[in-house]
Amino acid sequence: MYRRLVVAIGLAALVAGPLAAQDFEIGPRLGYVKWKDATGIKGAAMLGVDAIYRLNSHLGVGVRFDVARPGTDGKYFPAQMSFNDTTMIFAVSQPLTVIQYGAQAVVETGGAFSLFAKGGAGARTIILDPQAAHGRVNVSDWAFQAGGGISLRAGSGTSVKLEVQDLIYTNFRRADLSPVEPRFEPTRFPDVVPYQPAFDGTAHNIYAAISFIFTPGGGR
Amino acid sequence: MTRRPQSGRMALFAVLVSGAFLACQSSLTEVTEAVGPRSFDFAVGPAGSVLPGGAAYRELVRTLVQRHQVTYEGVLVTSDTVVLLASTNTQDTTATDSATTVMVGSLRHLSGNGVYQVWAQAPDGTISPVVGRVTEYTHVFDQLDPITGDSVFVADSSDVAASGGGTYAGSDDPLVDSVAFRIIPADPGNTVNPFVNTQVNAVLVTIESAQATTPSNVRFAWRRLGIATGGSTSSDAVLRADTVLLATFTVGSVRTDSIEVTRYARRRLTGTGALTFGNYGGLDIVNAASPNDYIFAPRGAGLAGARGPEMSVDMEELARPPVGFYYAGYIVDADGKGVLVDTLRSAWSADPTVSRVSMYDADVNDLLPDIVAGEIRHSQIRNCAAGSGQNSCQNTMALPADNTFTGYVNFQLKLEPKGGVALGPNKSVTHLGPLPKAVK
Numbered sequence: 001m002y003r004r005l006v007v008a009i010g011l012a013a014l015v016a017g018p019l020a021a022q023d024f025e026i027g028p029r030l031g032y033v034k035w036k037d038a039t040g041i042k043g044a045a046m047l048g049v050d051a052i053y054r055l056n057s058h059l060g061v062g063v064r065f066d067v068a069r070p071g072t073d074g075k076y077f078p079a080q081m082s083f084n085d086t087t088m089i090f091a092v093s094q095p096l097t098v099i100q101y102g103a104q105a106v107v108e109t110g111g112a113f114s115l116f117a118k119g120g121a122g123a124r125t126i127i128l129d130p131q132a133a134h135g136r137v138n139v140s141d142w143a144f145q146a147g148g149g150i151s152l153r154a155g156s157g158t159s160v161k162l163e164v165q166d167l168i169y170t171n172f173r174r175a176d177l178s179p180v181e182p183r184f185e186p187t188r189f190p191d192v193v194p195y196q197p198a199f200d201g202t203a204h205n206i207y208a209a210i211s212f213i214f215t216p217g218g219g220r
Numbered sequence: 221m222t223r224r225p226q227s228g229r230m231a232l233f234a235v236l237v238s239g240a241f242l243a244c245q246s247s248l249t250e251v252t253e254a255v256g257p258r259s260f261d262f263a264v265g266p267a268g269s270v271l272p273g274g275a276a277y278r279e280l281v282r283t284l285v286q287r288h289q290v291t292y293e294g295v296l297v298t299s300d301t302v303v304l305l306a307s308t309n310t311q312d313t314t315a316t317d318s319a320t321t322v323m324v325g326s327l328r329h330l331s332g333n334g335v336y337q338v339w340a341q342a343p344d345g346t347i348s349p350v351v352g353r354v355t356e357y358t359h360v361f362d363q364l365d366p367i368t369g370d371s372v373f374v375a376d377s378s379d380v381a382a383s384g385g386g387t388y389a390g391s392d393d394p395l396v397d398s399v400a401f402r403i404i405p406a407d408p409g410n411t412v413n414p415f416v417n418t419q420v421n422a423v424l425v426t427i428e429s430a431q432a433t434t435p436s437n438v439r440f441a442w443r444r445l446g447i448a449t450g451g452s453t454s455s456d457a458v459l460r461a462d463t464v465l466l467a468t469f470t471v472g473s474v475r476t477d478s479i480e481v482t483r484y485a486r487r488r489l490t491g492t493g494a495l496t497f498g499n500y501g502g503l504d505i506v507n508a509a510s511p512n513d514y515i516f517a518p519r520g521a522g523l524a525g526a527r528g529p530e531m532s533v534d535m536e537e538l539a540r541p542p543v544g545f546y547y548a549g550y551i552v553d554a555d556g557k558g559v560l561v562d563t564l565r566s567a568w569s570a571d572p573t574v575s576r577v578s579m580y581d582a583d584v585n586d587l588l589p590d591i592v593a594g595e596i597r598h599s600q601i602r603n604c605a606a607g608s609g610q611n612s613c614q615n616t617m618a619l620p621a622d623n624t625f626t627g628y629v630n631f632q633l634k635l636e637p638k639g640g641v642a643l644g645p646n647k648s649v650t651h652l653g654p655l656p657k658a659v660k
Contacts, residue, residue, distance in 0.1 A: 071251075074251065074253055078255065079252070082261070085260060085261045085262065085656060086258050086259065086260060086261065087258065087259040087261055087525055087527075088254055088258045088259070089254070089255045089256060089259075090252045090253060090254055090255060091252075091253045091255050092251070092252050092253075093251045093253070094251075187534075188259070188523065188525060188532065188534060189259065189525070189527065189530075189532060190568045191568065191611060191612040192255055192256055192527075192611060193255050193611075194611055194612070195570065195612070197570065198570070
C-alpha cells in the first residue's frame, strides 16, 4: 500500500514542477460508485479530493485521493452452518473501507463552460472489516481511472465539475473479500443463494461525481 | 480578493456534506442474514433387503425309481394260508425330470412389451431361452390367528403365462412377492427346454423388449451351477450323488396275477440356490463365482435434508447400478405410497457442464461425472414441491408447497429397471432414511 502511495505522490510531484498558487486547484469531490456486480461490493458514496496543478488553461496534472465505505453483497458470500440435525444457510456481508489514490492528468476546453477529460493511475486499498476478517487485513493493487465531464465556472477561483469515471481495478479477486472460512462454505445447498461464479480479473466500476473546485490563488 | 473566502466556504460546505453522506451510509456492520427456511437433516443408509433376486433350482421327480413286479405262476391254498407262487420277479428303474424352477422376486412392472425372460447357458456357451409356465406368488394378507394370536401368512399363486410361455412383464402390485419360471417337460408346448437332457452351466434372467430368442445385455440376475453339478440327463438310471431327497411315496396295486409296487422319489439337485444380482459376466466353466461378474450390493451413504418444500439428498460412493437399471428417489408415507423425488444426478458443481447431470446412464456410461472404478463418488437427488418456485430447483415434486412432507415417513433410494414405469416405491430399495419428526 505505502509503496504505491509514494510512487503516486512522486509521479504527481514530478509532473507538477514548480508550483504557483494561482496555478493550483483543489477540490473536494462527492460521488457514487457502482462497482461491478461480480466484485461483490455494493454501490456506495465515495468522497475524494483532487489537487491539480494547471500547466496552462487546457492542461493540468495532479493527485487524487478517494475513500468510500461500501458493504459487500451477502449473496456473493454464503455460509452454511449445521447444528446437530439442522442446517442453516446465511448470506454474510461486511463493511469495507476502499481507499484510492494516485496521479492524474486533466485536459479541458477552457472557458466558463468547458468540457474536460481526465485519466490517471495509482492504487487502491480495500480494508476488510476487522471483525469479519479476524484481524487487520487489506488488499491492494493497481487502480486506473479514465473519464470526463463538464466544468461550470462559478467565479474566477471557483468552479463546479460534473464527471463520470471508469475506475479500473486490475487483478481483482472477489475471494479476497470473503468473510466466510472455507469450512463454512455451503456444500449441501450450494445454490440456495444464487450461485455466483468466481471473479478474478479486471473490474470496471462506474463513478459519477460532483466536484467543487477551489483555486487558492484566484485562478489564471 | 473577496472571492477567496466565498470559494473557501463553498469547498468547506462540500466537504461537510460529503462527509455526512459518507458517514450516514448503512451496512457499516457485519450482517449475517438467514436465507430461506432451515434444513432438517437425516442420514440415508444402505437397505437392500428387497433387491431383485430369488433362486434357481431344479426339481427332479424320478418316477419308478424302484418298480417291483411279481407275477404269479400259481396259488397254493392250505386251510389257513394262501401262498403265491412267483415265477418272475422283474425290476426296472427310469427317471424323468419333472420340473425345473427359477424363482425370482421384486420384479417391477415393465412398460410396453418389456418382459423378463429366463435363459440357460450350456457349458459350450450356448444360451437358450427357457420355455415353460410362469406362476406369480401373491402375498394375500397377514392375519392373526384368532386362537393363538400368531400372524398367519396367507399366500396364493396363479399362472401368468401358460406352458409354452416363459416371459413375465413384472408387477407393481405390492402383494406380489415372487414369480416362478417353471419348466415342466410334460406340459405341451415346452419343446425348447434346455434343462432336459442337457448340462446347464448357468441360468440367467434378462430384460427384453419382447420375448426373444437371444438374450439382451441386461443380464441382471443369474446363478452359476458349475460343471460338476450343472448337468443331469433324464436317462440317468441312478440317482446322482449331488441330489437331495425331498420326499418319497409308494404306490402299489394287487392284480389277479401280480403285485406291482412303485416307489416315487422327489429329489432336488444340489448346487442350485440364490440368484446373484448385478451384471452376468458370461460363461465361466471354471469358477462358480466368476471374476467377470459385477455383483451389486448397496454401498455408500448419504445425508439428506428437508428444507421447506425442498428435498435434497447428497449420496457418497454409491455402487454403480447393474446394466439396465438406474437410481431414483422416493419419499414414502406410512401406507407405503410414494412420491418420486427425482432420478439420481451428479453432485452440484460450479462447472455447469458437470453439475447435476442426469446419472440415468450410470450403468453403462463411464464418462459421466464422478464415476470412478465401479462407483459414483458424489451424487444428488433433489427436487422441490411443484409451484414452490425454489431457486435452481426443478419444482416438479407432486407435493403441496406448504407442509410438504407432512405424513411421509421415509426416503427410499431405489433401483428402477430402465424399461420400467416408475409407479411406486418399496421394491429394489437400496438405501433408506427416516424423515425427521420436525417435518413429518
